[in-house]
Amino acid sequence: MELDERKKKILKAIIANYLETGEPVGSRTISKYTDLNLSSATIRNEMADLEEMGYIIQPHTSAGRIPTDMGYRFYVDSLMEEKGDVEEEKSSLLERVDRMELLLKQVAKVLAYNTNYATMVTAPKYKKTVKFIQLSRVDMDNLLAVIVVEGNIIKNKLIDVKVELDNEDVLKFNILLNTFLQGASLEDINLEMIQAMKAQSGEYAPILEDIFSGIVDAIHDANELEIYTSGATNILKYPEIGDIRQTSELLETFEDKNELSHLIEETVSKADGTGIQVYIGEEAPGQNMKDCSIVTATYKMPEGAEGTIGILGPKRMDYKKVVNTLKNLTIELDEIFKKGEGVNNDG
Amino acid sequence: MELDERKKKILKAIIANYLETGEPVGSRTISKYTDLNLSSATIRNEMADLEEMGYIIQPHTSAGRIPTDMGYRFYVDSLMEEKGDVEEEKSSLLERVDRMELLLKQVAKVLAYNTNYATMVTAPKYKKTVKFIQLSRVDMDNLLAVIVVEGNIIKNKLIDVKVELDNEDVLKFNILLNTFLQGASLEDINLEMIQAMKAQSGEYAPILEDIFSGIVDAIHDANELEIYTSGATNILKYPEIGDIRQTSELLETFEDKNELSHLIEETVSKADGTGIQVYIGEEAPGQNMKDCSIVTATYKMPEGAEGTIGILGPKRMDYKKVVNTLKNLTIELDEIFKKGEGVNNDG
DNA sequence: ATTAGCACTCGGATTAAATGAGTGCTAATA
DNA sequence: TATTAGCACTCATTTAATCCGAGTGCTAAT
Numbered sequence: 001m002e003l004d005e006r007k008k009k010i011l012k013a014i015i016a017n018y019l020e021t022g023e024p025v026g027s028r029t030i031s032k033y034t035d036l037n038l039s040s041a042t043i044r045n046e047m048a049d050l051e052e053m054g055y056i057i058q059p060h061t062s063a064g065r066i067p068t069d070m071g072y073r074f075y076v077d078s079l080m081e082e083k084g085d086v087e088e089e090k091s092s093l094l095e096r097v098d099r100m101e102l103l104l105k106q107v108a109k110v111l112a113y114n115t116n117y118a119t120m121v122t123a124p125k126y127k128k129t130v131k132f133i134q135l136s137r138v139d140m141d142n143l144l145a146v147i148v149v150e151g152n153i154i155k156n157k158l159i160d161v162k163v164e165l166d167n168e169d170v171l172k173f174n175i176l177l178n179t180f181l182q183g184a185s186l187e188d189i190n191l192e193m194i195q196a197m198k199a200q201s202g203e204y205a206p207i208l209e210d211i212f213s214g215i216v217d218a219i220h221d222a223n224e225l226e227i228y229t230s231g232a233t234n235i236l237k238y239p240e241i242g243d244i245r246q247t248s249e250l251l252e253t254f255e256d257k258n259e260l261s262h263l264i265e266e267t268v269s270k271a272d273g274t275g276i277q278v279y280i281g282e283e284a285p286g287q288n289m290k291d292c293s294i295v296t297a298t299y300k301m302p303e304g305a306e307g308t309i310g311i312l313g314p315k316r317m318d319y320k321k322v323v324n325t326l327k328n329l330t331i332e333l334d335e336i337f338k339k340g341e342g343v344n345n346d347g
Numbered sequence: 348m349e350l351d352e353r354k355k356k357i358l359k360a361i362i363a364n365y366l367e368t369g370e371p372v373g374s375r376t377i378s379k380y381t382d383l384n385l386s387s388a389t390i391r392n393e394m395a396d397l398e399e400m401g402y403i404i405q406p407h408t409s410a411g412r413i414p415t416d417m418g419y420r421f422y423v424d425s426l427m428e429e430k431g432d433v434e435e436e437k438s439s440l441l442e443r444v445d446r447m448e449l450l451l452k453q454v455a456k457v458l459a460y461n462t463n464y465a466t467m468v469t470a471p472k473y474k475k476t477v478k479f480i481q482l483s484r485v486d487m488d489n490l491l492a493v494i495v496v497e498g499n500i501i502k503n504k505l506i507d508v509k510v511e512l513d514n515e516d517v518l519k520f521n522i523l524l525n526t527f528l529q530g531a532s533l534e535d536i537n538l539e540m541i542q543a544m545k546a547q548s549g550e551y552a553p554i555l556e557d558i559f560s561g562i563v564d565a566i567h568d569a570n571e572l573e574i575y576t577s578g579a580t581n582i583l584k585y586p587e588i589g590d591i592r593q594t595s596e597l598l599e600t601f602e603d604k605n606e607l608s609h610l611i612e613e614t615v616s617k618a619d620g621t622g623i624q625v626y627i628g629e630e631a632p633g634q635n636m637k638d639c640s641i642v643t644a645t646y647k648m649p650e651g652a653e654g655t656i657g658i659l660g661p662k663r664m665d666y667k668k669v670v671n672t673l674k675n676l677t678i679e680l681d682e683i684f685k686k687g688e689g690v691n692n693d694g
Numbered sequence: 695a696t697t698a699g700c701a702c703t704c705g706g707a708t709t710a711a712a713t714g715a716g717t718g719c720t721a722a723t724a
Numbered sequence: 725t726a727t728t729a730g731c732a733c734t735c736a737t738t739t740a741a742t743c744c745g746a747g748t749g750c751t752a753a754t
Contacts (some may be wrong), residue, residue, distance in 0.1 A: 026716050039728050044717070062716050062734045134483050138495055146493050146503070148485055156493070156501040233602060236595040244591075248583040255580060373747050386697050391748065409703045409747050 001053060009036060010046050011055055012079045015067045019316055022240065024064030069281040069315075072293070076278050076319050100153065103336070105228045107309065107329065112231025114325055117313030118254060122264055123226040126305030128153065129185045130219065133177045135211070137170055145211065147218045150303075155218035161207050169204065173211065176201060186219050225261045229254055238314040241291045250288045254312075267296050268308055275330065276323055281315050293317050297326040299333040309333075348400060356383060357393050358402055359426045362414045366663055369587065371411030416628040416662075419640075423625050423666050447500065450683070452575045454656065454676065459578025461672055464660035465601060469611055470573040473652030475500065476532045477566065480524045482558070484517055492558065494565045497650075502565035508554050516551065520558065523548060533566050572608045576601055585661040588638045597635045601659075611655055614643050622677065623670055628662050640664050644673040646680040656680075 003011075013034045017025045027043040030036075047065055050056050055071040058064070067075065104121045111119040132148040143159045165173075180197050181189070194212060198205045232254040241247050253259050266285040267277060279285075279294040295317075296310040309329060311322055350358075360381045364372045374390040377383075394412055397403050402418040405411070414422065451468045458466040479495040490506045512520075527544050528536070541559065545552045579601040588594050600606050613632040614624060626632075626641040642664075643657040656676060658669055 024716090028716080040716090041718095041728050041730090042726085045727090048718080058717085060735065061718095062714095063736075064716065132483070132485050132491075134481065134491075134493070136479070136481050136493075138479050138499070142499070144479075144481075144493070144495060144501065146481070146483075146491070148491060152485070152489070152505060154491065154503040154505075156503065158499060158501075233595055233598045236591060236598070239591075244583060244586075248580055251580045251583070371747090375747080387747090388697050388699090388749095389695085392696090395749080405748085407704065408749095409745095410705075411747065 001049060003053070006036065007046055007050060008079065009034065010043060011050055011071065012075065014047075014050075014056060014065055015071060015075045015079070018066055019318060022316055024059055024066050026064035029064070069283065072280045072315065072319075073283075076280070076323075080320050080323075101226075101228075104226075104307075105230075107333070108228045108230035111309065111311060111325065111329065112234060115311055115313070115318075115322055116231070116234050116237065117311045117317070117322070118229065118232045118234050120227055120229045120254075120260060120264065120308075120310045120312070122228075122261070122308045123153075124299075124301050124305035124307035125225055126150070126301070126303065127185045127187075128219065128222050129183050129188075130181045131183075133174070133181055133215065135170055135174050135177065137165065137167065140164070143170070143211065145214050145218065147215060147222070149219065149222045153222050155222050157214040157218045159210050159214040161210055163204075163207055165204075165207070173201075173204070173208075177211075177215070181215070186216075186223055189216060189219070225265070227257050227261055227264070229257075229260070235312070238316075240314055240316060242288070246288045246291075250292070253286060253288070264296070264308055264310060267294055267310070268298070276326060278319065278323070291315050293319075295319070295322050295326060297330045299330040299337075301337045348396060350400070353383065354393055354397060355426065356381065357390065358397055358418065359422065361394075361397075361403060361412055362418060362422045362426070365413055366665060369663055371406055371413050373411035376411070416630065419627045419662065419666075420630075423627070423670075427667050427670075448573075448575075451573075451654075452577075454680070455575045455577035458656065458658060458672065458676060459581060462658055462660070462665075462669055463578070463581050463584065464658045464664070464669070465576065465579045465581050467574055467576045467601075467607060467611065467655075467657045467659070469575075469608070469655045470500075471646075471648050471652035471654035472572055473497070473648070473650065474532045474534075475566065475569050476530050476535075477528045478530075480521070480528055480562065482517055482521050482524065484512065484514065487511070490517070490558065492561055492565065494562060494569070496566065496569045500569050502569050504561040504565045506557050506561040508557055510551075510554055512551075512554070520548075520551070520555075524558070524562070528562070533563075533570055536563060536566070572612070574604050574608055574611070576604075576607070582659070585663075587661055587663060589635070593635045593638075597639070600633060600635070611643070611657060614641055614657070615645070615655055623673060625666065625670070638662050640666075642666070642669050642673060644677045646677040646684075648684045 010030060013030050014025050017029060017033060027040040027047060030043045030047075031038055031040040047056065050071075051058070051065065054068060055074060056065040057068055059066060100123065104123055108119045108121040111121075128149040130147060131150055131152075134146040134148075136144050136146075138144045138158070141160050141162070141164075143161055143165070145157045145159055147155045147157070149155070176197060180193060184193075197212075198208055201208050232251055235241065235247060235250060235254075241250070253263070263286050267279055270277070270279075276295065276297045279296075281290050281293065284292060284294045291314060292312055293315045294310060294312050296308050298306050298308055300306050309326060311326070313322070357377060360377050361372050364376060364380060374387040374394060377390045377394075378385055378387040394403065398405070398412065401415060402421060403412040404415055406413060447470065451470055455466045455468040458468075475496040477494060478497055478499075481493040481495075483491050483493075485491045485505070488507050488509070488511075490508055490512070492504045492506055494502045494504070496502070523544060527540060531540075544559075545555055548555050579598055582588065582594060582597060582601075588597070600610070610633050614626055623642065623644050626643075628637055628640065631639060631641045638661060639659055640662045641657060641659050643655050645653050645655055647653050656673060658673070660669070
């Protein structure tokens with residue numbers, strides 16, 4: 001059996017209606033809702049076909065139809081025309097902010113507010129190289145190491161050294177560290193390099209140890225996939241997501257950044273490169289997701305680094321709106337990075 | 348009517364049993380549960396008295412009794428002997444961590460894990476004075492300001508300056524800033540001081556503007572009451588907390604650090620100085636709290652700064668355990684600050 | 695003062711019946 | 725041949741009726 005134009009229209013009407021109401025939709029509704037001018041009986045026949053083909057099911061005999069995962073999939077892929085960008089709020093969705101971290105937090109928040117779903121945003125991931133290191137003496141036994149890595153991510157590390165250092169010593173260390181480490185990525189810092197530096201640091205070699213591990217820590221930190229989330233509690237607004245037990249587990253997943261980063265990495269790894277990915281029900285990774293969908297979008301930094309914006313919501317989700325909002329947001333982000341944040345460009 | 352010893356015993360038994368089971372407790376249960384050797388009939392009479400006095404109520408006729416807020420209050424104040432410190436896990440509840448932020452996050456996490464309630468921890472609050480400022484050139488048009496404030500809280504601020512500065516200029520600024528700002532608190536930085544600095548900065552006065560506002564921002568940031576939370580989803584484990592709608596609002600309060608900080612400030616302002624405060628039901632601030640209790644404890648830094656640890660749970664809460672855990676935790680924190688973190692001590 | 699005994703209450707669980715939205719199928723129609 | 729009107733049937737949901745038992749309050753006996 002094939003999916004002719006009329007069947008598509010009906011399927012689309014069913015899904016659209018279901019997305020709106022959340023109730024199984026019956027033949028009579030479609031008969032009136034659409035401009036097909038068909039009786040409910042005819043619709044019923046078509047529905048039976050659509051069911052046989054696997055696009056819709058009845059939750060029980062004598063109920064209307066609801067979309068299957070396959071139905072949603074077809075809808076997202078072929079039926080849903082992504083309303084040609086609604087310029088509206090696109091303009092100043094995001095206020096200008098100066099620091100990457102704040103920006104991304106803001107993105108998560110705005111998105112959660114606009115969509116009423118739970119959102120997550122990862123910082124762009126790329127091999128981070130050291131741009132600049134600054135060591136300073138804070139007090140008697142503490143050195144402060146400030147490390148700026150590519151992308152103007154700033155890490156601080158207090159290092160407590162046993163030996164006293166005067167200002168000149170610190171200056172020497174600064175020069176030494178910058179000479180060796182500027183432009184280096186985490187992998188570049190190996191035993192060999194450490195040896196070379198030790199050789200040049202003379203009597204202070206033992207102290208270097210401390211300083212070094214501090215710095216490596218900091219770079220390591222910067223390399224971690226940072227995730228910002230918002231609106232987790234929105235999940236509670238959708239009663240269709242299983243029992244409380246499941247919902248609660250879902251929320252915990254959301255609270256645990258580690259788990260979440262796995263999850264995001266998994267979705268991204270499946271990406272086909274078109275920018276926006278939609279994962280419906282079982283398609284999504286994670287065990288409590290059968291009633292959820294995940295939509296992710298990828299934004300790019302000028303140097304090629306990529307980050308992800310994602311939303312998590314019920315399977316019965318306003319895909320049109322979500323996809324659209326996500327599209328606009330990535331465009332806006334791309335633009336911001338192109339000009340504003342384009343600072344971080346040398347290599 | 349007065350509360351004789353027997354009535355106290357019965358009240359205590361009722362509350363203890365209710366805390367355990369969550370079910371209204373009947374006269375027969377008490378008759379067997381306690382060593383009073385009284386018949387259920389006698390207990391019933393006593394219960395009637397206790398109800399009249401306002402310590403317990405029946406959810407409905409022909410049900411057992413449950414404690415009122417007043418009953419809980421009496422229990423917490425007079426009945427509950429705080430099991431003389433259970434030394435057990437006290438030992439290494441907290442792993443040693445180097446940075447305040449991580450430490451407090453850890454505290455929140457451990458506490459949430461141990462108690463199964465939602466927890467919040469605020470950073471110690473005191474007038475933060477500038478300890479050290481470091482300006483460095485990151486690239487062509489960015490200056491990085493690193494500000495270390497009392498308590499080794501470190502803030503970074505990227506400042507983009509329009510004019511080019513060479514290393515010497517930066518050095519001069521550094522000296523200027525440190526001369527003026529070291530030891531200054533947010534209030535100390537006033538128009539007068541700014542004028543004085545401008546006078547001394549000669550041709551660079553306009554740039555100072557940028558740098559200055561950046562620094563003020565950073566100090567302002569550091570002065571904000573930082574809150575770390577954990578285990579918010581634990582709230583979902585206690586079905587007695589009203590309907591989902593309320594729970595969800597409670598969770599939102601928990602997600603919103605601003606609201607939460609108001610809430611904590613309110614509880615702390617009511618504190619009587621004994622260290623541990625218990626807010627039962629209506630006593631707690633916030634509108635969705637009627638079924639909740641809040642327990643807070645105050646920890647002190649050597650210099651007198653104070654922070655708060657709090658837990659939020661259902662009114663039917665294991666007060667004994669919570670109060671105890673909180674006590675141990677503050678003691679441990681106090682100790683950590685006394686030695687380990689005692690770095691931040693000069694003025 | 696305590697207790698045994700008994701009638702009474704009322705929330706919660708269980709069962710039964712009523713409702714109604716929606717289906718599938720068949721026969722009539724264009 | 726495609727569409728539609730009509731009708732019997734299904735089944736989740738709602739409403740009402742009933743039962744059950746934990747627990748009470750009161751009274752009379754110890």
